[in-house]
Amino acid sequence: MAGLFISLEGIDGSGKSTQGRRLAQTLRDQGHQVTLTREPGGSPGAEEIRRLVLEGATDRWSAETEILLFTAARRDHLEKTIRPALARGEVVITDRFADSTRIFQGITRGDLSETVDRLHALMIGVEPDLTLLFDLDPAVGLARATARAGAELRFEDMGLGFQQKARAGFLALAKAHPRFRLIDADADETTVAERVWHAVAPHLGRS
Ligand code: TMP
Numbered sequence: 001m002a003g004l005f006i007s008l009e010g011i012d013g014s015g016k017s018t019q020g021r022r023l024a025q026t027l028r029d030q031g032h033q034v035t036l037t038r039e040p041g042g043s044p045g046a047e048e049i050r051r052l053v054l055e056g057a058t059d060r061w062s063a064e065t066e067i068l069l070f071t072a073a074r075r076d077h078l079e080k081t082i083r084p085a086l087a088r089g090e091v092v093i094t095d096r097f098a099d100s101t102r103i104f105q106g107i108t109r110g111d112l113s114e115t116v117d118r119l120h121a122l123m124i125g126v127e128p129d130l131t132l133l134f135d136l137d138p139a140v141g142l143a144r145a146t147a148r149a150g151a152e153l154r155f156e157d158m159g160l161g162f163q164q165k166a167r168a169g170f171l172a173l174a175k176a177h178p179r180f181r182l183i184d185a186d187a188d189e190t191t192v193a194e195r196v197w198h199a200v201a202p203h204l205g206r207s
Pocket of ligand 1: 012039040054070095096097098100101102104105155156
């Protein structure tokens with residue numbers, strides 16, 4: 001695919017959405033065409049699935065059912081939004097992608113990693129060129145996320161232990177894959193934005 005495919009990952013409340021908006025603006029100011037998108041969601045069909053998975057009781061879906069729902073949403077997002085934008089040569093920034101399923105469904109409630117990986121290989125089959133992992137103390141992240149989440153609290157309601165497992169999982173994943181850059185998110189917005197730019201700039205020749 002042409003273009004540059006960037007994903008933003010991290011625990012809830014890590015500041016990645018704010019940073020995604022800033023990064024998109026900086027890139028546009030420099031003359032790049034940018035698609036800023038998110039998961040679950042990023043296409044009309046996937047946004048409908050978003051409501052199903054993010055609202056309601058924590059036990060509404062099993063981890064296995066979630067894997068299917070998130071992957072269905074991702075497939076639609078890929079077909080309708082990500083692939084067309086990359087084909088136009090754009091920088092695509094997605095707030096979450098497959099690593100979120102690897103962590104939130106794959107390891108936080110028992111080991112379902114193999115199921116996640118097999119379905120990913122079958123239905124998605126692509127990885128970002130660059131993944132920024134926003135790393136932050138889960139207690140800080142959870143307080144931030146709970147303060148602003150509105151109705152979308154299903155995952156926040158799974159508690160601090162869940163977010164701690166997720167943080168450890170993300171850090172392990174980052175170590176295993178060279179496409180990751182670790183961003184220390186425990187700083188003011190402008191400092192974190194500088195860290196993000198430092199990680200992204202070397203990739204821009206390609207877009
Ligand atoms: P957000 O708060 O970044 O919008 O993410 C929504 C929630 O969805 C977040 O708690 C993590 C969860 N999630 C998964 O559990 N699996 C996934 O594959 C994705 C994309 C998100």
